[in-house]
Amino acid sequence: MVNPVKNIPFLNLKRQHNQVRHQIQKAINKVMDSECYILGKEVELFENQFAKYCNVKHCVGVGNGLDALHMILRGYNIGNGDEVIVPANTYIATVLAVNYAGATPVFVEPDERTYNINPALIEKAVTSKTKAILCVHLYGQPVDMDPILSIASRYNLKVIEDAAQAHGAVYKKRKVGSLGNAAGFSFYPSKNLGAFGDGGCITTNDTELAERIKSLRNYGSAQKYYNVYKGFNTRLDEIQAAVLRVKLDYLDKWNLERREIAMIYTEELKDTSLVLPLVPDFAEPVWHLFVIQSPNRDKIQLELNDTGIATLIHYPVPPHLQKAYEDMKLTKGAFPITERIANEVLSLPLWVGLMQDELHYIIDTIRSIRPN
Numbered sequence: 001m002v003n004p005v006k007n008i009p010f011l012n013l014k015r016q017h018n019q020v021r022h023q024i025q026k027a028i029n030k031v032m033d034s035e036c037y038i039l040g041k042e043v044e045l046f047e048n049q050f051a052k053y054c055n056v057k058h059c060v061g062v063g064n065g066l067d068a069l070h071m072i073l074r075g076y077n078i079g080n081g082d083e084v085i086v087p088a089n090t091y092i093a094t095v096l097a098v099n100y101a102g103a104t105p106v107f108v109e110p111d112e113r114t115y116n117i118n119p120a121l122i123e124k125a126v127t128s129k130t131k132a133i134l135c136v137h138l139y140g141q142p143v144d145m146d147p148i149l150s151i152a153s154r155y156n157l158k159v160i161e162d163a164a165q166a167h168g169a170v171y172k173k174r175k176v177g178s179l180g181n182a183a184g185f186s187f188y189p190s191k192n193l194g195a196f197g198d199g200g201c202i203t204t205n206d207t208e209l210a211e212r213i214k215s216l217r218n219y220g221s222a223q224k225y226y227n228v229y230k231g232f233n234t235r236l237d238e239i240q241a242a243v244l245r246v247k248l249d250y251l252d253k254w255n256l257e258r259r260e261i262a263m264i265y266t267e268e269l270k271d272t273s274l275v276l277p278l279v280p281d282f283a284e285p286v287w288h289l290f291v292i293q294s295p296n297r298d299k300i301q302l303e304l305n306d307t308g309i310a311t312l313i314h315y316p317v318p319p320h321l322q323k324a325y326e327d328m329k330l331t332k333g334a335f336p337i338t339e340r341i342a343n344e345v346l347s348l349p350l351w352v353g354l355m356q357d358e359l360h361y362i363i364d365t366i367r368s369i370r371p372n
Contacts, residue, residue, distance in 0.1 A: 008349055008358050010310040011190055015353025016254065020246050024196075027242035034238070039218065042241040049248055050185075050201060053168075054177035058210035060202045061236025062217050065164040065186025068200040069097035069134065071234065072160050072182045075202075075212045076132070078103050083129040087117035088318060088338040090136045094162050095319045097184075098134065106130070107320055107330070109337045113278040115139060115291070115345075119147035126151070132158040137166035137176050139314070140192065140258075140288035144280065145171055145179045152180075160184070164200075167193040168255045170284035177203040187236075187244060192258070192286050193251050195240040254352045258287040261350050261359060265290050268363045275344075289314055290350040297346050303369050309362055312347045 017024070031042060043061050051059035062068050078084065079102035086094055088107035098105040108125050111118040115138050122133060133152055135143045145159075152159045159180030163169075167185060169176045177183040187199035204210055212229075215222045220231025262285075266276055275293035279285060291314065294300055301311050318338045320330040332339065349362060 007308040008310065008362060010312050010347070010349050011351050012353060013189065013194075013351070016351070018353075020250060023246045024243055027246050028239055031238045031242050037238045039235055040238045042238045042245065043236050046236070046241040046245045046248070047201070049245060051203060053248065053251075054175045054183075054203045056178045056203045057205045057207065058203065060204075060210055060213045060217065061241060062200045062202065062213075063234035063236065064198040065162075065184055065188065065200040066093040066097055066100075067217075067232070067234040068184030068186070068202050069094065069160065069162060070100045071213045071216055071232070072184055072202055072204075072209070073097060073101035073103065073132070074216055074232075075182075075209045076158055078131045078158070081129065082131040083127060085122060085125050085130060085133045087134075087136050087138070088320060088335040089115055089117075089341055090138060090162070090319065091164075091315055092319045092322060092324070093164070093186075094134060094136055095325070103131070104129075105319075107335060107338075109335050110138075110341065111144075112337050112341065114141055114144075114280065115277075115341060116141060116143045117148075119144055119151070122148060123151050126155050126157070130155065130157060132160055134160045134162060135180075136162040136164075137169055139277070139291055140166050140169055140286040141277070141279070142166065142169050142171035142176055142283045142285065144282065149180070158182075163203075164188075165191065165288035166286060167191065168251055169286045172282050178205070181206060182209060187240065192255060192288055193244060193247055196243050197240055199236050199240040199244065201236065255286045257352050258350060259285075261354055262287040262290050264359060265348065265350075265363065268360075269366065272367060274366075287350055289347045291345050291347050293341070293344045294346070295344055297344050300366065300369055301346055304362075304365060307365050309365060310349065313342075313345060314347050316342055318342050 047059040082103040084098045086105045089110040095105045161180045161183035163176045163183045164186035166176045182204035187195040216231045217234045220227040220229030
């Protein structure tokens with residue numbers, strides 16, 4: 001098959017950035033002229049705007065998404081001797097945050113239809129040491145939160161959202177980031193709301209937590225040279241906040257474009273042998289990723305690559321099988337659903353500015369691939 005559109009990258013940020021290039025350049029110049037580069041007006045304005053967007057009282061900017069989760073756990077004094085329930089099927093950053101706080105991650109298998117943590121399996125993982133449930137809105141798909149909140153209420157647990165891939169996603173008419181006790185967001189450049197470098201934030205309605213994290217992110221200090229906590233240096237900087245403020249105005253528009261691309265993929269691939277993403281009635285995902293599943297994943301990826309279509313695997317090795325976690329002694333077979341997903345999932349190109357001819361070339365190529 002001749003590719004009429006040449007190579008299609010997995011991600012192309014230029015087309016998105018071309019829509020806002022002049023606004024972003026103006027915003028960056030404004031910061032440069034201000035000579036205030038750390039914890040200034042741009043950060044404060046972005047925090048207020050993003051809190052309003054998520055319909056919460058507080059937003060606290062930090063250095064990245066991993067730090068956001070870490071600061072929440074520290075802010076709630078979750079640490080040594082404590083356990084935090086996490087999805088087995090997630091990016092390793094979710095688990096690292098628990099370790100950074102000094103707590104122990106306890107893995108729970110996903111619902112194989114949505115890839116998110118399975119609420120029906122959480123309660124049996126709760127012990128006397130459990131202090132929180134850290135759930136991930138994976139690929140931009142909201143977790144089924146109500147049963148998780150119910151479990152948390154029964155056992156007096158905190159519910160923390162990892163919303164790193166889900167900016168603007170909606171669960172039962174409520175934005176993610178407002179569903180648990182607190183949420184961590186990442187603004188890594190490839191995210192639906194991405195900065196020009198690392199960045200992250202915490203959203204919460206818990207005023208005490210927000211004030212504690214504001215100190216923790218800044219060496220444990222709310223007043224310069226007076227340190228209440230043994231804190232950290234993890235601050236969203238002014239330039240990244242300025243970039244995010246520009247992009248936030250476009251986020252809903254860009255998420256709508258992602259939804260339209262996902263709808264076309266779903267409609268055009270529904271009669272293939274591929275397992276396509278399931279969207280429950282309660283969810284309005286923002287399609288950070290469009291993930292298909294097939295036992296022939298490697299063959300599909302190779303043939304797409306040979307025709308100039310780039311794909312990625314999110315994620316090829318689950319956290320429990322990473323060398324970094326060999327001390328947990330969780331061998332192959334410990335979490336079979338997670339392991340099968342890792343061996344079968346493939347993420348297709350989905351980004352703002354993907355053209356119709358590019359999209360349909362991807363679809364036609366997939367449909368032309370013969371199964372083994």
